[in-house]
Amino acid sequence: MENHKEIVICMGSSCFARGNKNYVEIIKKYLNEHNLTNKITFKGQLCSDNCSKGPVIQIGDTEYFEIDEQKLKRILHENFA
């Protein structure tokens, strides 16, 4: 299992309004349920000028765009399951 990555979620107003507001809780819950809270750094960042492709989430070196709930769960599973 990959367990030393960092999750960075865009908290800029565009991404926040378009879903990241809720995805913060989904990610927190996922990390809790999988005992990853001590292994993964989870933090927010400001707008990275990718609003048109948002909501944006970064895991490790990979940026993910146009996140929806289903895609978010798949990405978490791919990276951490």
Ligand code: FES
């Ligand atoms: S608000 Fe997220 S990229 Fe601009």
